[in-house]
Amino acid sequence: MSFFPLSEDRAWQTLREAAMADWAGTSCWTSAESGITLHAGGAWHYAGQTDEPARRLLDCLAPCVCAPSPFTLAQLGQSIDGRIATVSGASHYVTGQQGLIHLHRLRALVDAVVVGAGTVAADDPRLTVRHVAGRNPLRVVLDPRARLSARHRLFRDGDAPVLYLTGQRPPAGLGSHVEVATVQLDSEGVAPAEVLARLHERHCQRVLVEGGGITISRFLAAGLLDRLHAVVAPMLIGSGRPSLTLPEIDTLDEAHRPPCRVHQLDEDVLFDLVLKAQDGRQ
Numbered sequence: 001m002s003f004f005p006l007s008e009d010r011a012w013q014t015l016r017e018a019a020m021a022d023w024a025g026t027s028c029w030t031s032a033e034s035g036i037t038l039h040a041g042g043a044w045h046y047a048g049q050t051d052e053p054a055r056r057l058l059d060c061l062a063p064c065v066c067a068p069s070p071f072t073l074a075q076l077g078q079s080i081d082g083r084i085a086t087v088s089g090a091s092h093y094v095t096g097q098q099g100l101i102h103l104h105r106l107r108a109l110v111d112a113v114v115v116g117a118g119t120v121a122a123d124d125p126r127l128t129v130r131h132v133a134g135r136n137p138l139r140v141v142l143d144p145r146a147r148l149s150a151r152h153r154l155f156r157d158g159d160a161p162v163l164y165l166t167g168q169r170p171p172a173g174l175g176s177h178v179e180v181a182t183v184q185l186d187s188e189g190v191a192p193a194e195v196l197a198r199l200h201e202r203h204c205q206r207v208l209v210e211g212g213g214i215t216i217s218r219f220l221a222a223g224l225l226d227r228l229h230a231v232v233a234p235m236l237i238g239s240g241r242p243s244l245t246l247p248e249i250d251t252l253d254e255a256h257r258p259p260c261r262v263h264q265l266d267e268d269v270l271f272d273l274v275l276k277a278q279d280g281r282q
């Protein structure tokens, strides 16, 4: 077999294929198209020459693709001082173009993307895949008090299905692509475990929690995240919406210090935190 030099596009295509492939009973998977082999745990092998961007992409994303299901990942773009937006909610853009592409790649690799009501209210996001090739995930909105209105873009655009989880009567006028599910609320809103249980029931095994800080903090505090991608931009906002807020601790011995891998995304730095040990995809 002759091997082509491996380009970033080909590496990306392979990661997308691997995310959809059936890994049942195997600890590695080889793409018939590109010849790349991915191993459980995220190691990869290619017998030919590999471009530097392709190598970086595989190093960064193979561990997410090879993770066992179900798999829940969160991603945040934050300033060095731990802010994800200004006080008024402006967050476009904390991270640079490579950070944006990274986020769209994560969306393309999962079955569902989850956001809190605060993010929909502030950003009016579409939550679709536009900066890279790939399919759109199910879009999931947590709005316990039904404070959002039907005017938001993802409730109108029909580009991908939406699951709207609330404890109240939903707003009138939601598009026909929006499924409303009424859920039992806990003291803080929609319980993260309930969100994941509902998604797993619908065969959405791979989930991205995209924000904001409150939503990701709750999933993290509940011990439900397998990995956290924190993209840190060399920017000081100095005030505004915090990244993570967890229950108080007294000493630094109690702080989380998960294993971490670091990747450069232009000027930004991606900290890939492994919150749960992963042996490989099954």
Ligand SMILES: NC(=O)c1ccc[n+]([C@@H]2O[C@H](COP(=O)([O-])OP(=O)(O)OC[C@H]3O[C@@H](n4cnc5c(N)ncnc54)[C@H](OP(=O)(O)O)[C@@H]3O)[C@@H](O)[C@H]2O)c1
Binding pocket: 075, 076, 077, 078, 084, 085, 086, 088, 089, 090, 091, 094, 115, 116, 117, 118, 119, 120, 122, 123, 142, 143, 144, 145, 146, 147, 188, 189, 190, 191, 192, 210, 211, 212, 213, 214, 215, 216, 218, 219, 241
């Ligand atoms: N830089 C980034 O990566 C990034 C990413 C996303 C968003 N943002 C920015 O972050 C800001 C919004 O973030 P945020 O932290 O203020 O709010 P958020 O996490 O988007 O939304 C929080 C709200 O969602 C509802 N909710 C229901 N169940 C929940 C649950 N289990 N966990 C969390 N929330 C639940 C609650 O609504 P109720 O208050 O109605 O009860 C809660 O107040 C915006 O300014 C946005 O621009 C930045």
